[in-house]
Every structure is written in C-alpha cells, then in structure tokens.
Amino acid sequence: MKSKIENQKSEMDKAVHPPCGGCCTRLSGFGVSIGSNTILKDINLHVHCGELTAIIGPNGAGKTTLLRAMIGEIPHRGELHFVHSDGSSFGKPRIGYVPQKLDIDKTSPVSVLDLFSSLNSKFPLWLGHVPADRRSSIEMLKMVEAEEYIDMKLSQLSCGQMQRVMLALALSPTPDLLLLDEPIAGVDRTGIEVFYRIVSRMRHEFDLSIFLISHDISDVANFADRMLLLNRSIVCDGTPAHVLSSPETKQIFGVDFSSAGAGSKNEKPFVERHNCPTCGNCIGHDSDNPFDGFDKLTTSKLRAGRSQRTDGRRQQ
Incomplete structure (x- = not known):
C-alpha cells in the first residue's frame, strides 16, 4: 500500500511544468495592510x-510578512504567479516554507x-508507523x-x-x-556551513528559486x-555587492557593509543573465537597473536541471 508521500509524488508528476527555459516566479503589485497601517x-x-535571493532589512521592515503573505497566511493585494518561459502562467507556484x-x-x-x-500518513499516529512511511x-x-x-x-x-x-x-x-x-x-558556525551547503546543493539539483x-x-x-x-517596499535590488555598497543600505543600518558584498563570490550571479520573454521590463530587467537583469545567458544549465528533476520524478 502506498503511503501518502508516495501518492503526493504520483499526483505531482502529473502537474510538472516543462523543462526550464527561463521560468520565473512573479510578484505583481504585492502589498499588505492591517487596517490603515x-x-x-x-x-x-x-x-x-x-x-537564491536574500532579503535584508531593519526590524519591522515587513520581511516575514512578505513570506507569510506569499504562502497565503496573511491577506494581501496583488498577484503571485509561476510563469513559463513562453509567457504563459502556470498559476501559483508550489511553495515550500x-x-x-x-x-x-x-x-x-x-x-x-x-x-x-502525522503529516504524511493516511493512518492515525496511534496505530503505529507503517514501513512505507518510515522509508x-x-x-x-x-x-x-x-x-x-x-x-x-x-x-x-x-x-x-x-x-x-523542517527543510526536509x-x-x-518538490x-x-x-x-x-x-x-x-541560533545555529552554530558548523550548522550554518552545513545548512548553506545543503541549500546550495538543493537549488542546483532541483532548480529551486529561493x-x-x-x-x-x-x-x-x-x-x-x-x-x-x-523597508516596507523594495529600497534596493541587485547583486550583494551592489546592495551592500549602496547609500540606502548604509543609511538604514548605519553601517558600511561594502566590504562584505565586494569580496563575495557573487559579484556575478549564479543564475547568469538571459532573455526573459515572460516579464518584459519589470524590476531586474530594466537596463537602467544596476542588476541589469538576465540579458545574455544561454539557459542550458537551467533547462538541463529542470529536465533532470522532471525525469527523476516520473521514474519514482
């Protein structure tokens, strides 16, 4: 008898979108208000x-609120869509949190x-664990x-x-x-290094947006x-080197982080720049934007990654 996890994977295979040619998750006009606030x-x-997109900001900037709104836990304005490389919408993305x-x-x-x-079995927990759930x-x-x-x-x-x-x-x-x-x-130095290594591997293997x-x-x-x-809206957007050396970051935090960004390996993004027919001149694609997004990349790595993930699911 299949466990609930195995059934979920079977159902998920039916909904897998095509291999990636520059797919993206798009937020449009997103906002959250509580009363008049x-x-x-x-x-x-x-x-x-x-x-992998890092979100930084002062306390009360709305960082956690943004994620909670994206998973539907908080009412919000605007739209969240997963968009194919051909511009067609796949609907809302599958989200892990x-x-x-x-x-x-x-x-x-x-x-x-x-x-x-308790989360994945179809049987009450007090009946014990079935071998399939353990596996x-x-x-x-x-x-x-x-x-x-x-x-x-x-x-x-x-x-x-x-x-x-929780990550598992x-x-x-997927x-x-x-x-x-x-x-x-609250994680120690060794734990931090392990966590980032795992996240880095996961996004390579499964082509995850994070x-x-x-x-x-x-x-x-x-x-x-x-x-x-x-800081309640997007104040600065770009590579870590650009954002951390920006006057906006220094003004908000009162600290010069430019050395942290300038020395990072990600002055050039992992996701190389390429044409994005799905979203036109949105944030990250305007030539005047310092991020100067995605205008020159062949997407073979991404396409191969998405295809491998799709094939792997269908063989399960």
Whole structure:
C-alpha cells in the first residue's frame, strides 16, 4: 500500500511544468495592510529558477510578512504567479516554507518520525508507523543529511538539526519556490556551513528559486545571487555587492557593509543573465537597473536541471 508521500509524488508528476527555459516566479503589485497601517506596498519583482535571493532589512521592515503573505497566511493585494518561459502562467507556484522556529514542548515524546508520519500518513499516529512511511521519511531526511535524526525526539534536536528537519518537510513535494525565514538564527558556525551547503546543493539539483531572510548579512552575501533591501517596499535590488555598497543600505543600518558584498563570490550571479520573454521590463530587467537583469545567458544549465528533476520524478 502506498503511503501518502508516495501518492503526493504520483499526483505531482502529473502537474510538472516543462523543462526550464527561463521560468520565473512573479510578484505583481504585492502589498499588505492591517487596517490603515501599510506593512508592505508596491512589491514588483520576479525570481528565476535556480536563483537564491536574500532579503535584508531593519526590524519591522515587513520581511516575514512578505513570506507569510506569499504562502497565503496573511491577506494581501496583488498577484503571485509561476510563469513559463513562453509567457504563459502556470498559476501559483508550489511553495515550500521553513519558518523562523517551531515551538516544541520540551516534555513532548514526539519523534521526528512521528512528525513526518502525522503529516504524511493516511493512518492515525496511534496505530503505529507503517514501513512505507518510515522509508519515505528516511529518503526525505537524506536530502538534507539528517536521516540519523529519524528516531530522535523533537525536543532533543538542536536549532540547526531542527531547521534541517523542517527543510526536509518543505522539500516534499518538490517546490518551485522555497521560502526560508531566518533559517540560521541560533545555529552554530558548523550548522550554518552545513545548512548553506545543503541549500546550495538543493537549488542546483532541483532548480529551486529561493527567498532567504537573514540578519547575518556577511554570511548570506557569500551565498546569494541577488539581494533585496526591504523597508516596507523594495529600497534596493541587485547583486550583494551592489546592495551592500549602496547609500540606502548604509543609511538604514548605519553601517558600511561594502566590504562584505565586494569580496563575495557573487559579484556575478549564479543564475547568469538571459532573455526573459515572460516579464518584459519589470524590476531586474530594466537596463537602467544596476542588476541589469538576465540579458545574455544561454539557459542550458537551467533547462538541463529542470529536465533532470522532471525525469527523476516520473521514474519514482
């Protein structure tokens, strides 16, 4: 008997979009208001497959609100669409989400396997675990190098271990867009390096678009292709080197981060520049924009990545 996870993958195979030729996730006129208080306004951008976009900004800038609105947890204005390279809309993207933290009762006996089974099994947890659920859960955890946590209690996990467990859950079914809300908060240096290594591998293997909120600006500058400075609206958008050396960043934070951006490996984005027929002159494609987006790339890497991901799913 198939587990719920296996059934989800089977259903997902039927909905897989074609191999990537420059697909993107587009936000148009995105905004959030609570009563008369405007939290976010005029968010217009798109993120291409395989691109890691870091979101930075002061406290209260609306960073977490943006992610929560994207997953539908908060009412919002505007639209969120996944768009094919030919300009046709695929509808809303599949989204994986890792929140800042998961509050766990320290006295709870719930294990990692219990968590996965409760979310993915068609049977009540009190009936016990079926072998198929255990196998599926282990395979999910292997993606994030966390299979050894399968029988550990959630209350025993460190911050870094918990984030990897949550990441495994967010990657099933494989999303088009992965949202990470301060995933390394409270994680030690070794855990940070492991987490970024895993995320980097995931986006290469699955051609994921990733939004990552971080207050650790120096670290994230070394991994991001693109950076957004958010303060209720997009204040600055570009490579980490551009954003961190901008006067807007210095004005908001009162700190000169230019050395953090200028020395990063991502002065040139991982997602090389290419024609994008899906979105015209939106943010990131205007020739006057310092990001000067996506005007010269052959998309063979992205197309191969998306095709490999699609073929892999269909063989499951």
